[in-house]
Structures are given as C-alpha cells and as structure tokens.
Amino acid sequence: MKKLSSLILLGILLQGCTSIDQPVASRALVDHDYAIQTAPVSAEQQTILSQTYHANTVQLDGKPAILGKPFFAASGRTCRKVQFIVDGQRVFCKTTEGDWYPIVPVLASYSEAVTGGEQ
Numbered sequence: 001m002k003k004l005s006s007l008i009l010l011g012i013l014l015q016g017c018t019s020i021d022q023p024v025a026s027r028a029l030v031d032h033d034y035a036i037q038t039a040p041v042s043a044e045q046q047t048i049l050s051q052t053y054h055a056n057t058v059q060l061d062g063k064p065a066i067l068g069k070p071f072f073a074a075s076g077r078t079c080r081k082v083q084f085i086v087d088g089q090r091v092f093c094k095t096t097e098g099d100w101y102p103i104v105p106v107l108a109s110y111s112e113a114v115t116g117g118e119q
Contacts (some may be wrong), residue, residue: 004024038096038101038102038103038104039101040099040101041060041061041100041101041102042061043093044058045061045100046099046100048056048060048067049067049080049082049092049094049096049099049100050100051067052070053067054066054067054068054070054080055067055070056066057085059085061081063069063084063085063086063087064084064085064086065082065084065085066082066083066084066085067080067082068080068081068082073093075093077093077094077095078093078094079091079092079093079094080092090102091103
C-alpha cells in the first residue's frame with residue numbers, strides 16, 4: 001500500500017512538472033534602435049539574395065561570394081550570411097516590404113552608440 005501511495009504521489013509530481021507553460025517571447029530580442037538599417041542593395045542583388053539555393057558561388061557587387069542559408073534573426077527579420085571570398089562575411093536582412101539590405105553588426109553599432117564611436 002505504501003508503494004502504491006508513493007507511486008501515485010510521484011506520478012502527480014511529474015505531471016505537475018510537465019504541465020508548466022513554456023515562456024514564449026512576445027517581441028524581438030534585439031531593440032531595433034541598434035540594428036541600423038542601411039540602403040537596400042541593387043535589384044540584381046535583391047534577386048540573388050532572394051534565391052533559395054545556398055553554398056553556391058555567386059557574384060554580388062562584382063565580387064565572388066557564397067550564400068548561406070536564410071535564417072530568422074533575433075531582430076525578427078529573415079537574414080542570410082554571405083561569405084565574400086576576398087572581403088569576409090556580411091549579413092543581409094530582409095525588410096517587411098521584401099527589400100534586402102546589409103546590416104551593421106548589432107554589437108558594433110551598440111558599442112558605437114554607447115561610446116560615441118570612441119574605443
């Protein structure tokens with residue numbers, strides 16, 4: 001009888017732990033004040049960035065680059081990494097209107113906003 005009572009108590013405790021609501025973010029994790037939006041890229045680049053393929057070498061702004069997979073960023077936007085063969089990596093994000101634009105790294109823009117550009 002004691003084992004049965006213990007088993008029932010354990011079952012109730014485990015049920016209570018599994019029924020806890022998981023937290024869900026109701027807004028973007030990054031404040032848009034620091035995610036500085038730059039000018040949209042050209043129409044040709046818009047077309048290339050909108051393609052679903054990735055890991056292919058493409059020409060962006062006359063430079064060879066490899067497209068990364070699109071991902072959903074903490075800012076709430078669809079973004080993708082682009083690895084330029086010569087210049088390194090850049091991230092491009094898409095506006096709600098569908099325009100792609102290069103972004104300034106959040107930490108760099110936050111640091112610049114806080115320090116006024118001083119190192």
